[in-house]
Amino acid sequence: MSPRTIVPLAAIFSVLLLASLCALAASKDKEPAPRFNAMTTTGEKFTNESIKGKVVLLEFWTTWCGFCADEAAFVDKI
16 A cells, blocks of 8 residues: 555544544433532532532632632632
């Protein structure tokens, strides 16, 4: 096979492989979230059951993360 034939075939194979992997990695429909207990910044406790059906933003950050500190004010506005 000539290089002109191999390159397009390799590209097609790569696209098909990537599409297959993406399809396998997709999340399952209606998969429940793991159980958890958490506390708001105001000290209010909540669980999966207490927020069921509501839109919730869970933000995980650390004190040493500069980017996290920079976005904290933005997240507080949400």
